[in-house]
Amino acid sequence: xxxxxxxxxxxxxxxxxxxxxxxxxxxxxxxxxxxxxxxxxxxxxxxxxxxxxxxxxxxxxxxxxxxxxxxxxxxxxxxxxxxxxxxxxxxxxxxxxxxxxxxxxxxxxxxxxxxxxxxxxxxxxxxxxxxxxxxxxxxxxxxxxxxxxxxxxxxxxxxxxxxxxxxxxxxxxxxxxxxxxxxxxxxxxxxxxxxxxxxxxxxxxxxxxxxxxxxxxxxxxxxxxxxxxxxxxxxxxxxxxxxxxxxxxxxxxxxxxxxxxxxxxxxxxxxxxxxxxxxxxxxxxxxxxxxxxxxxxxxxxxxxxxxxxxxxxxxxxxxxxxxxxxxxxxxxxxxxxxxxxxxxxxxxxxxxxxxxxxxxxxxxxxxxxxxxxxxxxxxxxxxxxxxxxxxxxxxxxxxxxxxxxxxxxxxxxxxxxxxxxxxxxxxxxx
Numbered sequence: 001x002x003x004x005x006x007x008x009x010x011x012x013x014x015x016x017x018x019x020x021x022x023x024x025x026x027x028x029x030x031x032x033x034x035x036x037x038x039x040x041x042x043x044x045x046x047x048x049x050x051x052x053x054x055x056x057x058x059x060x061x062x063x064x065x066x067x068x069x070x071x072x073x074x075x076x077x078x079x080x081x082x083x084x085x086x087x088x089x090x091x092x093x094x095x096x097x098x099x100x101x102x103x104x105x106x107x108x109x110x111x112x113x114x115x116x117x118x119x120x121x122x123x124x125x126x127x128x129x130x131x132x133x134x135x136x137x138x139x140x141x142x143x144x145x146x147x148x149x150x151x152x153x154x155x156x157x158x159x160x161x162x163x164x165x166x167x168x169x170x171x172x173x174x175x176x177x178x179x180x181x182x183x184x185x186x187x188x189x190x191x192x193x194x195x196x197x198x199x200x201x202x203x204x205x206x207x208x209x210x211x212x213x214x215x216x217x218x219x220x221x222x223x224x225x226x227x228x229x230x231x232x233x234x235x236x237x238x239x240x241x242x243x244x245x246x247x248x249x250x251x252x253x254x255x256x257x258x259x260x261x262x263x264x265x266x267x268x269x270x271x272x273x274x275x276x277x278x279x280x281x282x283x284x285x286x287x288x289x290x291x292x293x294x295x296x297x298x299x300x301x302x303x304x305x306x307x308x309x310x311x312x313x314x315x316x317x318x319x320x321x322x323x324x325x326x327x328x329x330x331x332x333x334x335x336x337x338x339x340x341x342x343x344x345x346x347x348x349x350x351x352x353x354x355x356x357x358x359x360x361x362x363x364x365x366x367x368x369x370x371x372x373x374x375x376x377x378x379x380x381x382x383x384x385x386x387x388x389x390x391x392x393x394x395x396x397x398x399x400x401x402x403x404x405x406x407x408x409x410x411x412x413x414x415x416x417x418x419x420x421x422x423x424x425x426x427x428x429x430x
């Protein structure tokens with residue numbers, strides 16, 4: 001390249017750089033844009049902890065810490081025994097056992113359907129027996145792995161964070177439950193920090209569930225945004241109910257009808273129901289018209305391409321990418337569907353899940369699930385949460401984190417269901 005061309009290119013780049021700097025300074029003179037392209041100031045982020053601390057769990061190859069954000073400052077709590085490698089190993093183990101359990105459940109469903117359809121031949125009986133045995137073994141392995149991970153999360157992270165916050169015991173009968181927001185990073189976005197603890201049957205051990213009401217937030221900014229006043233018109237105070245029990249090529253969800261009937265009875269003429277008509281276009285069109293939304297259907301997650309995970313509807317999947325393309329003035333969304341809060345493994349620092357996508361695009365409160373759940377348990381949780389939130393005569397979603405917390409404690413302590421049944425449910429937002 002001729003020397004004069006090189007010189008011209010250098011001059012041109014320098015001129016463009018100066019023009020860029022000038023334009024950025026002009027933008028920063030506008031109201032509300034003082035920090036444009038700058039890291040956020042700590043003083044503007046601390047109000048995110050006004051209603052309870054935020055525990056940002058930072059992972060790196062050099063060291064791991066919990067940054068405890070309070071309204072008056074930030075405390076760093078070192079996690080001396082935690083390593084990025086150990087988190088990756090535990091996460092892979094966890095995902096592997098869940099995948100095997102899901103696959104075994106599907107194989108058992110196919111074998112049972114073949115048997116129920118009238119095929120009572122020797123091969124059908126063998127397939128049914130083998131599938132049932134594999135399902136039992138896969139579920140037992142899942143439960144062992146989950147118990148180990150919940151104990152490990154408590155010992156390595158949760159106990160240190162709660163102790164530093166002075167949350168060392170359960171609140172008394174007349175005391176309000178403290179709130180805590182978890183903000184995990186890296187592979188920890190795939191693990192149930194809210195359920196960390198010792199939950200062995202018949203043994204009362206320390207657990208997050210007995211100390212605080214847990215929520216999650218992708219970022220401090222997202223939490224601040226979730227607390228801004230609503231501007232939606234009162235006529236949009238309606239519930240969109242998406243109830244699809246029999247998506248193509250999926251196990252039928254027998255308890256979807258129970259959720260649908262509950263919501264129809266609670267919201268009367270303040271709801272829109274999409275069941276057999278629950279197509280991707282219909283749901284996209286209705287979402288902006290409703291302040292509240294409930295999805296009772298199958299969900300999916302593509303760990304290699306997280307943006308393609310989503311809700312399985314009549315004609316296909318309503319993906320994370322689809323949801324993220326719209327902005328909503330929503331207050332509450334309940335995702336009573338499998339794996340709506342599971343992120344991806346290729347970009348684990350980016351909280352691109354369906355639950356987080358709804359939160360980022362405007363929904364203040366979102367309840368989702370981390371992995372496959374029984375549709376009976378999902379209906380039980382939905383029943384407890386909605387009856388709690390409508391107990392005062394009107395729907396009050398601002399209390400959804402506490403309502404979900406109460407439902408999980410009921411399942412664990414009263415119904416005594418195993419940990420894998422109640423652990424998946426999480427709350428995101430304010």
